[in-house]
Amino acid sequence: EFQGVKQGTGNSQYSGRVTIGTTQSGGSYQMTDSARGGHKTYNLNRGSSGTGTLFTDADDVWGNGTTSDPATAGVDAQYGAQLTWDYYKNVHGRTGIRGDGVGAYSRVHYGSNYVNAFWSDDCFCMTYGDGSGNSKPLTSIDVAAHEMTHGVTSATANLNYAGESGGLNEATSDIFAAAVEFWADNPNDPGDYLVGEKININGNGTPLRYMDKPSKDGRSKDAWYSGLGGIDVHYSSGPANHWFYLASEGSGAKVINGVSYDSPTSDGLPVTGIGRDNAAKIWFKALTGRMQSTTDYAGAREATLWAAGELFGVGSDTYNNVANAWAAINVGS
Ligand code: ASN
Ligand code: ZN
Secondary structure (H helix, E strand, O other), X not given: OOEEEEXXXXXXXXXXXXXXXXXXXXXXXXXXXXXXXXXXXXXXXOOOOOOOEEOEEOXXXXXXXXXXXXXXXXXXXXXXXXXXXXXXXXXXXXXXXXXXXXXXXXXXXXXXXXXXXXXXXXXXXXXXXXXXXXXXXXXXXXXXXXXXXXXXXXXXXXXXXXXXXXXXXXXXXXXXXXXXXXXXXXOOOOOOOEEXXXXXXXXXXXOXXXXXXXXXXXXXXXXOOOOHHHOOHHHHOHHHHHHHHHHHHOOEEEEEOOEEEEEOOOOOOOOOOOOHHHHHHHHHHHXXXXXXXXXXXXXXXXXXXXXXXXXXXXXXXXXXXHHHHHHOOOOOO
C-alpha cells in the first residue's frame, strides 16, 4: 500500500486542465492537499450542514470540466484554494490563512439553487453553491480567493463586517481576488479587475463587481461620502476597490488582458499607477500591520501611507501616488 503527497490532474470548469494537490491512501486518492496544510474539499451533495463526503478518486484524474460530474466543482474549489495559498505564501510570506501553516477546507454543492459562496470562521471553511437558472457554480478563482481572504482578514485586522470597516473588509477580499487571479495567470481565466465574471451571476454575462468604476454595477459607490457606512458592505467596498484599481493602473482608459477599463477620479485629477504588485504589497502590509476592527476609510488611507512609507519611503513617488489615489476617491487631499 502506498501513502503520500500526490499531484492529481483536474478537469476544471473555469481553469482548464489543472494540477491539484491530492493524497494517496491505499488504493485510492483523496482531495487532501498535504503540501498546503492538508486543505481538503468535500462534496455536500446538496446538503447544508456538516462536511458531506471527502472527494475521492480511483485514478487521480478528477472531474470532466462540466457540471455533469460532481467532482468538477471540487476541482475548481481545490484549485482556487491552492492558488490562494500559494499567492499568500509566495508574494506575502504568509503560510496559511492564519499564517500557521494549517489548511482550511472547502465544501461544494451546498444546498439547492444556492447563488452564493461564503467563508465561515466557525468551521474555518469555505462553502460554494451551484448557482441557479443561468448562473453557474460559484467556484471561480476570484470567488475562491475572495472567500479565503475573508479568513485572512478575520485572522489579522478583523475589520468589523458593518459600516465603513465592513466595506474595507469586502474590498480586501475583492482586492486579493483580483491579485490572485492576475498572479495565477491561467489562460482560461486571465487576471482582471472584475469580480465574478465567470459565474454569470446576473444571468446576462455581466460580472458581479467592477473595480475600475464600481458604480457600473448600479449600486456600488465610486468615491467616499459621509453616508458610505450606512450602505451594504458589498457596495461600500466600491471606493476602496476603486482605490486599488487607480493605485495599480492609474486613471484613464486602458485595456488589460482584453478587458477595457476606464477609471474616472472624483477630484478630476489624474492618478499615476504604481503597479498592482506594489499596490497589493501596500494593502497587505496595511491590513496586517496597521488596520484594526474599527478602521474606517480615513484610517485605511493612513494605514496604506504608513505601509508605503515603510516599503518605498515617505515622500517617494510611490508614496505620493498612493496619496493621490486616495484623493481620487475623495479621502484626504
Ligand atoms: N459571498 C458573500 C461574501 O463573501 C457572502 C456574504 O455576503 N457573506 O461577501
Ligand atoms: Zn465577501
